Amino acid sequence: MTLAAGGARPGPPPPVIDAEGLEKSYARESGLEVRALRGLDLRVQRGEYLAIMGPSGSGKSTLLQILGCLDAPTAGSYRLAGEEVARMDEDALAEVRNRRIGFVFQAFNLLPGASALRNVALPLMYRGVRPGQRAERAAAALARVGLADRLDHRPNELSGGQRQRVAIARALVTEPDILLADEPTGNLDSRTGREVLALFDALHDEGRTVLLVTHEAEVAERTDRVVHIRDGRVESIQTAGPRAAAPVGAAPEGAP
Amino acid sequence: MILENLRSAFEALAANRLRSVLTLLGVMIGVFAVTTTVSLGAIATAGITGQLQAFGNQALFITPNEDNPASTAFSDADIDALSRLPVSVLRQRSVRGVARAGTEEASLVLNGVTANAPQVDRTIKLARGRYFSEDEDRRAAPVMVLSADAREALFPSDPNPVGREVSVTVGSSRTFYTVIGAKEPLTGAFSFAASASADVPLQTLYQVYPSVTRGEYPFLPLTVSLERDLGDIEAQVGAVLARRRGADTFRIQTIEGALTLFKTITTILQAVLGGIGAVSLLVGGIGILNIMLVSVTERTREIGLRKALGARKGVILQQFLIEAVALTVVGGLIGLAAAIGTLYLAVALVPFLDQVVLSPFTVLLGLFVSVVTGIVFGVWPASRAANLSPIEALRYE
Numbered sequence: 001m002t003l004a005a006g007g008a009r010p011g012p013p014p015p016v017i018d019a020e021g022l023e024k025s026y027a028r029e030s031g032l033e034v035r036a037l038r039g040l041d042l043r044v045q046r047g048e049y050l051a052i053m054g055p056s057g058s059g060k061s062t063l064l065q066i067l068g069c070l071d072a073p074t075a076g077s078y079r080l081a082g083e084e085v086a087r088m089d090e091d092a093l094a095e096v097r098n099r100r101i102g103f104v105f106q107a108f109n110l111l112p113g114a115s116a117l118r119n120v121a122l123p124l125m126y127r128g129v130r131p132g133q134r135a136e137r138a139a140a141a142l143a144r145v146g147l148a149d150r151l152d153h154r155p156n157e158l159s160g161g162q163r164q165r166v167a168i169a170r171a172l173v174t175e176p177d178i179l180l181a182d183e184p185t186g187n188l189d190s191r192t193g194r195e196v197l198a199l200f201d202a203l204h205d206e207g208r209t210v211l212l213v214t215h216e217a218e219v220a221e222r223t224d225r226v227v228h229i230r231d232g233r234v235e236s237i238q239t240a241g242p243r244a245a246a247p248v249g250a251a252p253e254g255a256p
Numbered sequence: 257m258i259l260e261n262l263r264s265a266f267e268a269l270a271a272n273r274l275r276s277v278l279t280l281l282g283v284m285i286g287v288f289a290v291t292t293t294v295s296l297g298a299i300a301t302a303g304i305t306g307q308l309q310a311f312g313n314q315a316l317f318i319t320p321n322e323d324n325p326a327s328t329a330f331s332d333a334d335i336d337a338l339s340r341l342p343v344s345v346l347r348q349r350s351v352r353g354v355a356r357a358g359t360e361e362a363s364l365v366l367n368g369v370t371a372n373a374p375q376v377d378r379t380i381k382l383a384r385g386r387y388f389s390e391d392e393d394r395r396a397a398p399v400m401v402l403s404a405d406a407r408e409a410l411f412p413s414d415p416n417p418v419g420r421e422v423s424v425t426v427g428s429s430r431t432f433y434t435v436i437g438a439k440e441p442l443t444g445a446f447s448f449a450a451s452a453s454a455d456v457p458l459q460t461l462y463q464v465y466p467s468v469t470r471g472e473y474p475f476l477p478l479t480v481s482l483e484r485d486l487g488d489i490e491a492q493v494g495a496v497l498a499r500r501r502g503a504d505t506f507r508i509q510t511i512e513g514a515l516t517l518f519k520t521i522t523t524i525l526q527a528v529l530g531g532i533g534a535v536s537l538l539v540g541g542i543g544i545l546n547i548m549l550v551s552v553t554e555r556t557r558e559i560g561l562r563k564a565l566g567a568r569k570g571v572i573l574q575q576f577l578i579e580a581v582a583l584t585v586v587g588g589l590i591g592l593a594a595a596i597g598t599l600y601l602a603v604a605l606v607p608f609l610d611q612v613v614l615s616p617f618t619v620l621l622g623l624f625v626s627v628v629t630g631i632v633f634g635v636w637p638a639s640r641a642a643n644l645s646p647i648e649a650l651r652y653e
Contacts (some may be wrong), residue, residue, distance in 0.1 A: 031282075049385045065647050068564070070563075070564060070650070071645075071647050072648050090568075090569060091568045091569060091570075094563060094566050094567060094568045094569075095566060095568070097563075097564060097565070097566050097567065098566020099566070103564050103565070105561075105650070109557065109561045109564075109650070111267075111558060111561075113264075113267045113271060114264075114267075122562070122565055123565040123566055125257060125260055126562075126565060126566040126567045126571065128257070128568065131259075131260075170565070175565075
């Protein structure tokens with residue numbers, strides 16, 4: 001328990017995600033209260049490769065929204081890269097999303113009228129980066145995902161796999177603390193899906209923190225650690241998978 | 257950021273070209289009406305000023321004060337006193353009679369004037385023949401210069417009546433005159449003053465019609481050269497007459513007063529156009545409001561995405577506001593262009609108006625009105641967009 005305050009001390013870097021006792025309830029129109037999260041704890045270290053799994057209704061979407069700073073928890077604490085974000089207002093959350101989080105969505109969510117380059121440059125615009133620099137960094141991000149020759153293509157001129165790679169480039173371009181991918185292969189055929197997952201593997205190997213939300217065991221297997229959610233709580237944590245480098249749990253925090 | 261928003265605004269408008277065009281129609285008509293209204297006022301004023309300049313002089317018109325029974329006609333001594341001021345005074349007496357030429361017959365006003373009338377009254381322009389001379393005035397020669405209306409009434413098939421005879425019956429006396437000239441029709445702002453009349457030498461009028469008392473003038477037309485300040489001269493004329501005749505015995509009118517009707521018509525036209533403009537802008541604005549609400553709904557997912565990527569409320573608000581303003585400004589520009597075209601057309605067709613006056617103020621007003629319409633009717637849809645929750649927006653199908 002005392003270890004939770006680690007972020008304030010010099011020494012090991014704080015966990016990227018440090019959530020404690022997250023609760024989220026919604027009031028249904030019927031007046032019924034739905035408790036989507038019921039005191040969920042989650043800690044993700046820098047450089048981790050993690051999957052969140054759970055059946056529908058388990059609260060995994062709600063968790064992702066809170067972790068992605070799209071929504072605030074009803075109760076509990078959420079420290080993102082050492083910064084408490086659970087009580088932030090909307091504009092402050094927008095800035096945190098822009099600075100710290102790279103989203104990859106199941107449906108890609110690219111702007112249909114804009115070229116790959118402009119799609120990728122979009123988050124940099126909201127950060128206030130000057131246009132010349134935006135294009136440069138966006139082109140570099142597209143090169144990283146293997147689309148250096150598709151800068152001027154619009155989404156409808158790209159294949160599904162290419163579109164998702166544009167979306168990944170858009171998530172990478174701000175150098176976020178964590179990549180959050182929500183069913184990133186859900187709209188892709190299995191071969192293209194594997195290519196996209198291979199890209200996440202490679203990004204992890206470069207030292208990035210990657211969190212996948214999925215219901216496919218095949219996808220989850222590639223990660224270091226799989227967190228199973230049920231009824232708004234962590235049901236079990238599994239450190240299976242060939243890529244696991246260290247035992248998961250208290251060990252990384254206890255290292256010094 | 258603003259440039260980027262501007263760009264995405266035009267992309268969004270271009271993506272729905274037909275819808276955009278239909279939407280901006282209302283604003284277009286509104287701005288068209290507003291700018292036309294303002295310009296029309298300026299053009300009409302310039303038209304009046306132009307007419308007065310073409311007239312060559314400023315004019316005053318002095319009459320006795322009819323409300324004052326002690327007020328009498330003006331005398332030669334009054335005229336001599338006024339002539340010391342930098343004004344030209346026209347001695348003029350009129351009688352009404354019936355004119356006959358061949359089988360044609362018409363009611364006619366005979367104006368007895370001095371030979372300098374064309375110099376004093378610049379609206380006198382001769383189409384045919386000549387004006388009478390000082391010598392003919394002195395001799396009381398029976399000659400006349402017909403107005404265009406009189407020529408038309410008496411010699412409908414003959415544009416050149418010079419040398420022909422006209423008999424004029426006043427009361428029981430009948431006199432024959434030789435036509436020596438015919439005037440051009442009155443143009444522009446003066447055309448409403450056109451009537452069937454004929455100018456004859458003043459001495460002729462006195463001699464033929466003894467009932468017209470010499471040296472009594474029921475009104476005095478005065479002209480003042482353009483370099484003089486009319487108000488100043490008016491004051492001096494007033495002072496001279498007040499000293500000679502007493503205050504309250506006369507009235508001084510300016511020719512601008514005679515153009516009041518013209519100005520009234522212009523004002524009514526402006527009010528009607530202004531009303532159309534206001535209604536069009538309102539309806540156009542509601543169209544913008546409607547289409548922007550549709551656009552926000554259609555692009556809910558896009559808004560959610562932009563927010564997820566870090567767009568603050570203010571940025572989204574700005575994006576949609578710029579889109580609404582872009583729509584109205586494009587409409588406004590088209591309206592302005594149409595207005596300018598219409599003004600040129602109006603000037604070409606309406607004789608009163610002689611040049612297009614287009615001030616930068618008018619153009620700026622048109623643009624200002626467009627921008628304000630865009631902001632007023634765009635702010636609600638834009639704030640709806642800005643206040644969307646990112647989760648709801650991303651989930652929207």
